[in-house]
Amino acid sequence: MSHLPNEPEFQQAVSELVSCLENSKLFKIHPDLRRCLEVVQVPERVIQFRVVWENDKGELQLNRGYRVQFNSTLGPYKGGLRFHPTVNLSILKFLGFEQIFKNALTGLSMGGGKGGSDFDPKGKSDAEIRRFCESFMRELSRHIGPNVDVPAGDIGVGGREVGYMFGAYKKYRNAWEGVLTGKGFDFGGSYIRPEATGYGLVYYVAHMIKYASAGKESFDGKTVSVSGSGNVAQFAARKVIELGGKVVSFSDSQGTLLKEAGFTNEDIDAIADIKLKRKALTDLLEQNADLKSQTKYLKGERPWKHIKVDVALPSATQNEVDKADAEALVAGGCRFIAEGSNMGCDLDAIAVFESSRLDTKLTNGGCWYGPGKASNCGGVAVSGLEMAQNSQRIHWTPEEVDKKLGDIMKNCFENCVETAVEYADESVEYRTNKHTTGHFPSLVQGANIAGFAKVANAMHDLGDWW
Template identity: 50%
Template sequence: MSYVDEVLERVKAKNASEPEFLQAVEEVLESLRPVIEANEETYRKEALLERLTEPDRQFKFRVPWVDDKGQVQVNTGYRVQFNNAIGPYKGGLRLHPSVNIGIIKFLGFEQIFKNSLTGLPIGGGKGGSDFDPKGKSDREVMAFCQSFMTELCKYIGADVDVPAGDIGTGAREIGYMFGQYKRIRGMYEGVLTGKGLTYGGSLARTEATGYGLLYITEELMKCHGESMEGKTVVVSGAGNVAIYAIQKAQQMGAKVVTCSDSTGWIYDPEGIDVALLKEVKEVKRARLTEYAAARKSAEYHEGRGVWSVKCDIALPCATQNELLIDDAKTLVANGCKAVCEGANMPTTLDATKYLQDNGVWFICGKASNAGGVATSALEMTQNSERLSWTFEEVDAKLKDIMVNIYHNIDDAAKRYGHEGNYVMGANIAGFEKVAKAMLAQGVC
């Protein structure tokens, strides 16, 4: 049995109740086969894959807080510190009812390779809670965040583990968490990224994941003799990533005709009105039905359906496993040329394979949505230097990073005889740097 198969067998036996984590590990290790086979004796002797798929440590803790009615509520908090071979642990905090240890492990594992691809010195980690900030008052969110950080602060620090935002964790939540960390630890340091601009945050951080997604998509198109100008784009999601992906795509001359939230989706043949979308989702925190009510050209549909719209480019920006095999078949039938992931693992394995087998250019999230964590690392740099860069400076660095990621994953795929397989290229390029660092540092 090959080393990859042995490790996959062990991981599946040990983590049988964590399907998202198993999916992520399988996707990565399968695509790393050519690299592992070329170095099998060394990697097996050093148990490299076993060490890579087992987190350095993971924390699970109780988060009690008091709601506005005086009732005590209890949630569960998590932090997984996966691998710090190339830098301090770095990864967001997800606040969503679906959060469990398997999802946090999948996200933390993906983060190892995503962070490596940025070229910046940051390792992989992830955290969060099954707390749902939707419908909660500011005071309730503060109560939760303070309780959450009271425990989390024991395990993090500017040179140890630097959490950030994720689904459900925006500037409000980061602010409350940072305040509590400072209060307990008595330290003012860049321990969180995604902070407000008045206390160490970075310009362009809000836009970074969505903008970065479009910078790599634009480079992909350019290297295939295409441009963004005049292309029809479908986007899922209506959160931070989706909003700024839509904005940047339209600045590049494309027309984005869809977005979605957890209850339904919008089709707007005249192009999504970004200002209206921001007002509905960021200011009012309302449903997309309000977008449709305010814009005559928009159609609102319940449930799923974004991928049924004819397009040139598809950008899944909502959540894991949202683009299924039937969606992939529809995209191919409708002539879609490229799928670039704005969310973490939004495309199922069979859908990914179908898209690749049918000639669709496919870039996985660990490469295409790395702009967010890259800009978080740039925020860490600014905090260390006690400086603030302009929006244009940060944006230019972000674009350079994303263009470099595209060429690095393209080159890695070509080196191993799989030109055009950007999933394999991303995993190989991310893995090689981490593996060399792990081997150099001995058994740790």
């Protein structure tokens, strides 16, 4: 990847995958699969375009729009749209690359893609956001469709933005098609879609806890640290509370809010309200004296070094857990970490967690790491279920969707474990559901191998490599 010096995020994502594959038995057992590595790293198509729109003062505004259609082997390109000033091709390529294997792990028929713009919705009026979305979709609508590419929301793209873009697509194409997911329920959305990533994350970790304890433990009584304060963090926290756990942190780009007694659902309602207005946690504290008196605010800090927890759920953005954070979590006795954000842990942090997993001095088994391509695949899984409902012109009940989500996360976890053990070092004894001796299987290795092998074998059968 030395030919991509200006794409550090993408290089990191590729390096993590390649390292996992090279350090397993995959290429010893299936040496021909190595030939796919170079092919799968190159997107099938990269679309870049200008987005010209008008602000409320009538002034011309210019942004860059992107869609990386990375891999359509398993189905239509599927992945979110991100509106944020930091958006660039490196970030979108890393997200699209991860999306290929994440979507493969859901077991649904979806390829991988990602897109967005360097547009910043913060501080913009509804009318400005609508005009931007209409201009953005004017070009994007040429390249997407229900059987071609089905985008969704991501950072900076919520229900409002999806609604504006869906309305624009419908006008430009004169067609009602399930071309976006995360839509409002009245125009084709699915129950549980807003909750799906956070719920799925907690379901995945619940299986980690159950497996590690041979069925003797659950979230009940566990102390949990969550980063971020957006959709994923909020719904992950609500599900943890429902399962008997205690959530002690939220964060945003300005700092971390700690509550040792545990946040309540009412606290999360207040956080959701402030975030809907695109304000900071500090604004919440100014408006809520009771919460201010019960919490500690750490300006410019992330939560990982400041409170001892059983479970850590990074749910903000990429590379939010570094080596020092990882070492602090392990030293503090954290037993499980799983990413609600994409590539939430950097490579050095992952190395710390993987090392702790094999450290015989750690009587708790170390800190077991769940990679985002597996642990946060619940969001895109329910997007896939939304696509299925749109195709049939029906709505499933919340209970039906939640049951399907739970099954998908269970199958994903079991696939990761079984693949990790199959292709791992035979000299290492691994824990199983029947006993608690030995080491945890590497979920990052299992996820990468399972996702890559599925895509690579299908690409071979389609003649994309030979």
